[in-house]
Amino acid sequence: MSQTAKSTKDRILDAANKLFYGEGIRAVSVDAIADAAKVTKRTLYYHFESKDQLIEGYLASRDQPNLALFAQWFDAAEGSIAEKTAAIFYRVGENARHPKWKGCGFLRTAAELANMPGHPAVAVGAAHKKKFEAWLTERYAAAGLTNPAAVARSIVLLMDGAFSTILIHRDPEYAIAAGDTARAIIVREMDASE
Known part of the structure; x- marks a missing residue:
């Protein structure tokens, strides 16, 4: 357009x-x-x-494109559910190598608004993170994991930790380490589900 x-x-x-x-x-x-x-x-x-409404609109406009991108990376990856999950982290690491990469816009906005927990943009960011967690839960349930919600929550923690740590250290290798950890969590859960 x-x-x-x-x-x-x-x-x-x-x-x-x-x-x-x-x-x-x-x-x-x-x-x-x-x-x-x-x-x-x-x-x-x-x-x-207001500027606050514009900030809310900014995050809302990033919601579906970001979720769709994670789904695209997941679907394009070959292998088990563990490999597909790790692939999301590896792609985050690849993107973090770009000079214009500034981390997760949802986390950065929440940090800037930490003293305003009722801000509508904080609610948009929280909803985005919950949608990602729910999407992962659905994938893990479909793969037959016995505790898909707990696994999804662990993966979300790893993802947000990777975003934050990469931003602090300017080292995309943290995404690779987080992806390897995510894979190990899921493999362990898959073994327990058999």
Whole structure:
């Protein structure tokens, strides 16, 4: 879709995605987003009543694409459920090697809003993480694991730990280590389920 064919709201969200992800939500002004979207500040406020609503919209716009990407990586991987799960971590590691990679936008936003637990963007981030956990639970149940919800929760903890640790150390190898650990957890669970 060309820039001119995109709706004004989509252009604003695209600008917010680029700037909030690249620089952080507190560092980016509404003026900067309006400029990047090539709209007036008044037009931006027509679509988003406040910066808080724009931050919420930014995260909501990342929800389904991120979940779809994880599902794509999982489905494209060969092997057992353990190998498919590890593949998600390995792909995170590959992406983390890109110079523009800034970690998980949901975690970074939650960290910036740590003193505002009732912020609507925090709720969007929490819902996103729960959707990923539920998606994993479904996959593990279909694979016959006896405790799919507990395994999924462990994998989510590993994933968020990998995102955070990579960001702190700037070392994508932490995703590989987390993927190997995820594989071991699932293999152990598969053995126990037999």
